Amino acid sequence: MPGELNLQIRLLRDAVNANVPQQLAYILLDANPTGAQIQGIQMPLNLALVLDHSGSMNGAKIQNLREATKTLLQQMQPTDLISIITFDDQAEVLARAQPVQNAAQLMQLVDTIQDRGGTQISLGLQQALDQVRQNFDPGRINKIVLLTDGNTWGDVPACQALAQQAGQQGIPIIALGLGLTSVAPAAPGMPAVVGMGDDWDPKFLDGLAQASGGSSDLIDTPQKIVSVFQNILRTAQATVVRNADLILRLVQDVQPRQVWQTLPLISNLSQRAIGPREIQITLGDIDKNMGKQILAELILPPKPAGKNRIALAEITYDVPAVGLAQQKVRAEIVIEYGAESELNPQVMNIVERVSAHKLQTQALSDAQAGNVAGATQKLRAAATRLLNIGETQAAQDAMQEANNLQQQGQMSSAGTKRLNYNTRKLTQPLDSNAGGTPAQP
Amino acid sequence: MITCPNCHTENQAGSAFCDNCGFALANESSTPQATAPSPAAASPSASPLRAQKEMIKCAVCGTENDPSNTYCENCGSPLTAPAASASNSPLPLPTPTASATPSSPAPAVSTPPPTASAPAQPAPNVNLPDEIPASMLNPAPPAVMPTPVPNVRPKIILPTPSNQPPPAGHPRLVLVSSGTYFDLDGYSELLIGRVDPTSDIFPEVDLTAHGGDEGGVSRRHARITLAGNQYFVEDLDSSNGSWLGTSRLVAKTRTPLNHGDQLRLGKLVLNFFAS
Numbered sequence A: 001m002p003g004e005l006n007l008q009i010r011l012l013r014d015a016v017n018a019n020v021p022q023q024l025a026y027i028l029l030d031a032n033p034t035g036a037q038i039q040g041i042q043m044p045l046n047l048a049l050v051l052d053h054s055g056s057m058n059g060a061k062i063q064n065l066r067e068a069t070k071t072l073l074q075q076m077q078p079t080d081l082i083s084i085i086t087f088d089d090q091a092e093v094l095a096r097a098q099p100v101q102n103a104a105q106l107m108q109l110v111d112t113i114q115d116r117g118g119t120q121i122s123l124g125l126q127q128a129l130d131q132v133r134q135n136f137d138p139g140r141i142n143k144i145v146l147l148t149d150g151n152t153w154g155d156v157p158a159c160q161a162l163a164q165q166a167g168q169q170g171i172p173i174i175a176l177g178l179g180l181t182s183v184a185p186a187a188p189g190m191p192a193v194v195g196m197g198d199d200w201d202p203k204f205l206d207g208l209a210q211a212s213g214g215s216s217d218l219i220d221t222p223q224k225i226v227s228v229f230q231n232i233l234r235t236a237q238a239t240v241v242r243n244a245d246l247i248l249r250l251v252q253d254v255q256p257r258q259v260w261q262t263l264p265l266i267s268n269l270s271q272r273a274i275g276p277r278e279i280q281i282t283l284g285d286i287d288k289n290m291g292k293q294i295l296a297e298l299i300l301p302p303k304p305a306g307k308n309r310i311a312l313a314e315i316t317y318d319v320p321a322v323g324l325a326q327q328k329v330r331a332e333i334v335i336e337y338g339a340e341s342e343l344n345p346q347v348m349n350i351v352e353r354v355s356a357h358k359l360q361t362q363a364l365s366d367a368q369a370g371n372v373a374g375a376t377q378k379l380r381a382a383a384t385r386l387l388n389i390g391e392t393q394a395a396q397d398a399m400q401e402a403n404n405l406q407q408q409g410q411m412s413s414a415g416t417k418r419l420n421y422n423t424r425k426l427t428q429p430l431d432s433n434a435g436g437t438p439a440q441p
Numbered sequence B: 001m002i003t004c005p006n007c008h009t010e011n012q013a014g015s016a017f018c019d020n021c022g023f024a025l026a027n028e029s030s031t032p033q034a035t036a037p038s039p040a041a042a043s044p045s046a047s048p049l050r051a052q053k054e055m056i057k058c059a060v061c062g063t064e065n066d067p068s069n070t071y072c073e074n075c076g077s078p079l080t081a082p083a084a085s086a087s088n089s090p091l092p093l094p095t096p097t098a099s100a101t102p103s104s105p106a107p108a109v110s111t112p113p114p115t116a117s118a119p120a121q122p123a124p125n126v127n128l129p130d131e132i133p134a135s136m137l138n139p140a141p142p143a144v145m146p147t148p149v150p151n152v153r154p155k156i157i158l159p160t161p162s163n164q165p166p167p168a169g170h171p172r173l174v175l176v177s178s179g180t181y182f183d184l185d186g187y188s189e190l191l192i193g194r195v196d197p198t199s200d201i202f203p204e205v206d207l208t209a210h211g212g213d214e215g216g217v218s219r220r221h222a223r224i225t226l227a228g229n230q231y232f233v234e235d236l237d238s239s240n241g242s243w244l245g246t247s248r249l250v251a252k253t254r255t256p257l258n259h260g261d262q263l264r265l266g267k268l269v270l271n272f273f274a275s
Helices: A060-075 A103-111 A121-134 A156-168 A202-212 A222-237 A345-368 A372-388 A392-408 A413-424 B044-051
Strands: A005-011 A015-017 A023-033 A045-052 A081-087 A091-099 A141-148 A173-178 A215-219 A241-250 A255-263 A278-286 A292-300 A306-319 A324-338 B172-175 B180-183 B189-193 B220-227 B230-235 B242-244 B255-257 B262-265 B268-273
Touching: A005 A306, A005 A324, A005 A345, A015 A023, A023 A241, A023 A255, A023 A278, A023 A306, A023 A324, A023 A345, A045 A060, A045 A121, A045 A222, A060 A103, A060 A222, A081 A103, A081 A121, A091 A103, A091 A121, A121 A141, A121 A156, A141 A202, A141 A222, A156 A202, A173 A202, A173 A222, A202 A215, A202 A413, A215 A222, A215 A413, A241 A255, A241 A292, A255 A278, A255 A345, A278 A292, A278 A306, A292 A306, A292 A345, A345 A372, A345 A392, A345 A413, A372 A392, A392 A413, B220 B262, B230 B242
Parallel strands: A015 A324, A045 A081, A045 A141, A141 A173, A173 A215
Antiparallel strands: A005 A023, A023 A292, A081 A091, A241 A278, A241 A306, A255 A292, A306 A324, B172 B180, B172 B268, B189 B220, B220 B230, B230 B255, B242 B262, B262 B268
């Protein structure tokens, strides 16, 4: 039935110059669940929480974690399924998969969580996977939420293998890294300092997210755990459209150059998505709070004046809550050749954010490769872009890191982590805290 | 291709930001190179096919299309009675050939010919007095100069330098050496100088393209402000100084600027008119 997913197309310029040998066009596609049927749906969940309670979690971290978990339980529906697993160098199933019918009882269990021991994530993950699999239901939002502040010890391959399994079984992992005061990167020739502070590794958590089709995020202070959990819950409940696939069929001589997801988070999809005459993107789950937004850069061939179609966009999707599968929505993308029109300010804003993202991402990789000058220059350029779109805080952060780089030859480790994750959220409204980097399946 | 003015990397025409350094390119004009307009105007022989309610054959690439399509599935060209190609050569009157007409809609308005070519060039054989300087026989100077808006949000409009005087009543600066007008209407404060994106300097009146560099104009050379009904000018501690009439301006000191005053920045002379 048409109408559950709204597909809106906007162009940076509705009209471009005619007879130009080659020029770039920017297309913004918005996919948003819509309609009366959709409004009323709240998806039932099948969640597993995998919580690190190793010794480093002591104090504010473990306290806030307990409180955030209890709040989550209170907000869930009696028909939702929850399991809680805690781990250090062993794993314990604190609460087996069950409906959230007696929240008070579950909350009491949560209060027993104490900090102690080392960190072995794979054990916790294994238990979580078992719990979620028991009640796996395509009609539910099946997910694992993992929270850790440190680095897992000696079992990285095991974790990755489990994440892959989870992906194959349709159980995404949301991997949350707690804390910013991590270890400074090793000075050249010196051994890295380990075992102190919040030394969780963004690359490792990103890897789990990618392999399982989930996402990864930074929680910079323990006080923010509760709002991050809230957001995960709200997003999961609002995930009404599933298994969405987008195909952009390009007309002859239109070449794809880059493709980005821009909402809920910015990520570059170009590598996997681009084919010779089409762009194929697995959108996956689309929640009604944020929807999904894609920015495509296409190189247009010269044409004389007149309107021309440049692509046809089509999304196939399911709405399991109302028993719909393989629904389609399509939209033609037409541009006018003639005299160049004005820039669409909203599309320009997104393009500018992606530009800031590119600069920051490149700066991070330059810094890591030791190219201090390149990284500094890019961070400054990113700051200019960010100021231009009114993101003063983000601009300041970028400038700060540029200065750190210039003065000390490296970025602060907290700054690196913050930059890494905030760069992905440049398209979000402030304080929205939506859940982390999407993985590209 | 557009060359980034900041880092000189080549970018695809139409790019909004430089791939290398992120500089905003969106307002850099990329001069469209006029190629010979391809014959996209479909011959009327396409129409008989449509009348039979069968697949429509695209006149450009020949692909068969479903009759409900507006545009060709393969190449994207319009399938309905196509607009005639707007040629880039400003023909005054399109001469209709036998085949071109009835079903086609009115030909698309061709881009208005650049103002420069409007005045007729005097034919060399006309009786002209010998003393007429060569410059008068040449075509009018190029039309509107590109707007100097390097790194600013697209919505901001800067005083566009032009060879035509701004509407009557608008305050303006006139660069004496070239006769270029800068319309100052709507500004209560503006900078005069030379653009430097790396140092984040974007004067509203940018003299770079008008001999500013050679003429010793600093990047932040002078500032004109409007307080109530009175204009003021102030030298911003420029390297080569500013003069109002014959007096040199003391740096950072606002001095009243009146209608008809002559301003010299370095070696460049500008006349100011308040209305």
